[in-house]
Amino acid sequence: MQKRNIKxxxxxxxxxxxxxxxxxxxxxxxxxxxxxSDDYISWFNDRxxxxxxxxxxxxxxxxxxxxxxxxxxNSKTDFVFSIRWKKNKxxxxxxxxxxxxxxxxxxEIAIIIGNKNYWNKGVGSEAYxxxxxxxxxxxxxNRIASGQTITNKxxxxxxxxxxxxxxxxxxxxxxxxxxxxxxxxxxxLKKEFEK
Numbered sequence: 001m002q003k004r005n006i007k008x009x010x011x012x013x014x015x016x017x018x019x020x021x022x023x024x025x026x027x028x029x030x031x032x033x034x035x036x037s038d039d040y041i042s043w044f045n046d047r048x049x050x051x052x053x054x055x056x057x058x059x060x061x062x063x064x065x066x067x068x069x070x071x072x073x074n075s076k077t078d079f080v081f082s083i084r085w086k087k088n089k090x091x092x093x094x095x096x097x098x099x100x101x102x103x104x105x106x107x108e109i110a111i112i113i114g115n116k117n118y119w120n121k122g123v124g125s126e127a128y129x130x131x132x133x134x135x136x137x138x139x140x141x142n143r144i145a146s147g148q149t150i151t152n153k154x155x156x157x158x159x160x161x162x163x164x165x166x167x168x169x170x171x172x173x174x175x176x177x178x179x180x181x182x183x184x185x186x187x188x189l190k191k192e193f194e195k
Contacts, residue, residue: 005191007192011052019084020081020118021028021130021131021133021134023086023126023129023160024086024126024129024156025081025085025086025087025121025122025126026084026085026086026092026123026126026127026130026189027083027084027086027089027122028081028082028083028084028095028127028130028131029081029082029084030080030081031072031080031081031082032065032069033069033146033170034067034080035082035091036062036065036114037091038070039086039091039114039115040065040091041060041062041065041117042060042062042114043055043093043112043114044065044112044114044135044183045059045060046061046114048116049112049113049114049116050112051176051179052148052152053112053148053149054174057134061123062100064154065099075178076100076102077098077099077100077101077102078096078098078099078100079083079096079097079098079100080094080095080096080098081094081095081096081131083095083111083113083127085123089114090115090121091115092113092114092115092117092118092119093112093113093114093115093123093127093143094110094112094114095109095110095111095112095128095131096110096111096129096131097109097135097139097141097144098110098119099136099143100132102140103139104142104143105141105142105143106141106142106143106144106145107135107139107141107143107144107145108144108145108146108147109128109131109132109144109146110146111124111127111155112127117179120168122159124154124155124158125158125162126160126178127160128146129156130151131144132162132188133193134160136193136194138184140190141190142189142190143188143189143190144187144188145167145185145186145187146159146164146184146185146186146187147170147183147184147185147186148186149174149182149183150167150169150181150182150183150184151173152185156184156186159186160186162188163188163192163193163195164181164187164188165184165186165187165188165192166184166186167182167185167186167187168185169183169184169185170182170184170185171181
């Protein structure tokens with residue numbers, strides 16, 4: 001008896017998720033409900049993954065994740081992309097342009113690399129490069145900012161590598177694991193990016 005290859009509806013939807021931005025090692029595609037998996041949900045409960053962000057404070061669930069995706073589905077101020085490793089199309093993280101202000105032409109970048117097997121492979125830098133190019137080149141933004149805890153040396157390095165300049169410090173803005181943490185703000189202007 002021959003085995004039939006039956007694909008789940010989730011697998012079929014993921015195959016239809018066309019890449020939107022192409023990098024050397026990664027692809028960015030719109031984050032959709034098909035991206036919700038046990039692994040994806042667990043990223044936001046993982047203390048190591050979320051050590052330097054505001055997640056993993058309250059439990060994440062399928063219902064909360066689905067509600068978040070529903071909230072961004074038609075948003076004109078938050079564009080969220082799944083980061084996929086080019087060779088296997090595996091969903092390894094998310095990157096977004098959020099809080100877009102269309103009058104002031106400004107936005108913020110947020111990123112999470114949830115799959116630890118892809119840490120220290122340049123994914124953050126490449127995702128920032130793609131999203132900055134999209135923000136300035138396609139959306140005609142003028143300023144894009146990025147904030148992270150002062151202890152997040154990796155993301156500070158990513159900001160500097162992508163030409164962002166340190167603007168200032170938000171003192172004790174995040175409370176994690178019994179401590180208040182400062183956040184450092186970086187930004188880049190369109191004219192600086194184009195150089």
